Amino acid sequence: MRLLRALVRRPAVALSLLYIVIVVLLALFAPWMSPYDPSEQFVEGLSLEGAPLPPDTPYLLGTDLLGRDLLSRLIYGARTSLFIGLLANGLAVLIGTLVGLSAGFLRGWVGSTLMRFTDLMMAFPALLLAIALSAIFQPSVWIVALVIAMVNWVQIARVIYSETIALSARDFVAVERTLGASSLRILFSHLLPHLLPTILVWATLGISTTVLLEATLSYLGVGVQPPTPSWGNIIFESQTYFTSAPWLVFFPGIAIVLLSLAFNLVGDALRDELDPTLQGRS
Numbered sequence: 001m002r003l004l005r006a007l008v009r010r011p012a013v014a015l016s017l018l019y020i021v022i023v024v025l026l027a028l029f030a031p032w033m034s035p036y037d038p039s040e041q042f043v044e045g046l047s048l049e050g051a052p053l054p055p056d057t058p059y060l061l062g063t064d065l066l067g068r069d070l071l072s073r074l075i076y077g078a079r080t081s082l083f084i085g086l087l088a089n090g091l092a093v094l095i096g097t098l099v100g101l102s103a104g105f106l107r108g109w110v111g112s113t114l115m116r117f118t119d120l121m122m123a124f125p126a127l128l129l130a131i132a133l134s135a136i137f138q139p140s141v142w143i144v145a146l147v148i149a150m151v152n153w154v155q156i157a158r159v160i161y162s163e164t165i166a167l168s169a170r171d172f173v174a175v176e177r178t179l180g181a182s183s184l185r186i187l188f189s190h191l192l193p194h195l196l197p198t199i200l201v202w203a204t205l206g207i208s209t210t211v212l213l214e215a216t217l218s219y220l221g222v223g224v225q226p227p228t229p230s231w232g233n234i235i236f237e238s239q240t241y242f243t244s245a246p247w248l249v250f251f252p253g254i255a256i257v258l259l260s261l262a263f264n265l266v267g268d269a270l271r272d273e274l275d276p277t278l279q280g281r282s
Contacts, residue, residue, distance in 0.1 A: 065245075202267075
């Protein structure tokens with residue numbers, strides 16, 4: 001509760017948390033909160049010339065090139081984008097934490113092998129590697145989440161590795177070893193609790209990265225495939241209408257930017273509150 005009160009005292013962070021809560025609620029209750037079926041094509045949703053309709057009643061955000069309600073597709077797209085962001089980032093944090101913790105604690109040839117593999121993964125541009133992996137596998141929500149996790153775990157592995165090495169040199173770890181504590185007990189009862197603030201911060205910041213990467217992959221056509229709506233593929237489907245129907249690109253684009261910014265602001269605020277070296281600074 002103290003942490004939550006500290007976060008909401010910052011206006012920008014409070015607004016970010018509010019936006020995240022709204023997106024999460026829309027994603028969870030999409031069938032009840034969307035005005036129409038996102039796949040339903042309305043004959044009256046297109047003009048006489050066959051062009052999408054601008055924002056107006058009854059289509060509050062307008063319609064797309066097939067006469068579908070854009071607001072409904074954005075609400076269902078929030079479910080897809082947020083699900084992939086949370087799942088992919090959760091997997092990335094789990095893999096990165098296990099690799100970094102194991103390498104930093106075990107050291108020796110095991111630690112060296114794990115970190116050299118991490119360095120090898122970092123040498124590949126994340127976007128190009130994600131595109132290559134997406135091209136190899138049949139794109140789906142689960143495959144896209146797995147691909148993003150496979151390219152996003154390396155940064156947190158590096159951070160956890162460095163902190164684990166520093167913690168392993170502390171006196172309390174030496175005392176535990178002297179008392180005969182097992183490696184698993186030291187890892188999960190002493191080192192991991194000290195790493196939780198770092199893991200929480202990176203988990204929050206990482207959602208922003210995964211949401212952006214999912215949108216990028218979907219925009220490039222190797223992410224979530226139509227007719228499943230995601231914010232990225234809504235932009236991909238509508239890019240040819242950018243000049244004549246800009247709302248088709250503007251609304252999903254602003255939704256992606258705001259969600260990414262919100263998670264970044266919350267993550268930065270969590271780091272300020274949980275990192276003792278930053279407390280007390282203006």
